Amino acid sequence: QVQLVESGGGLVQAGGSLRLSCAASGFTFSSYGMSWYRQAPGKERELVARIRSSGIITDYANSVKGRFTISRDNAKNTVYLQMNSLKPEDTAVYYCNLGWSLTNSWGQGTQVTVSS
Secondary structure (H helix, E strand, O other): OEEEEEOOOOOEEOOOOOOEEEEOOOOHHOOEEEEEEEEEEOOOOOOEEHHHHHHHHEEEOOOOOOOOOEEEEOOOEEEEEEEEOOOOHHEEEEEEEEOOOOOOOOOEEEEEEEEE
């Protein structure tokens, strides 16, 4: 069965950086696009970034363009989200999702808190 396990969240000051990881299992990782979503308190879950199976094509929410980078290591079945120049408004639970388009396969999430 599909399993997605996020890690790397934490508390960071504004302007700092974090790298999130999502370890995947239970499917042929290299055949699927992967996505990162986030959900802030009182808000709907939103797409942050996504990456095609090859790792060549990526897509970002306007709010994170130029600050976040999504990447993947198909040999390690892992997708990453490098987050730089973090802002308080980036505070949210970050979730990994299987697919380029939204699917029902989610990880448990990792909390990112950015203090001002």
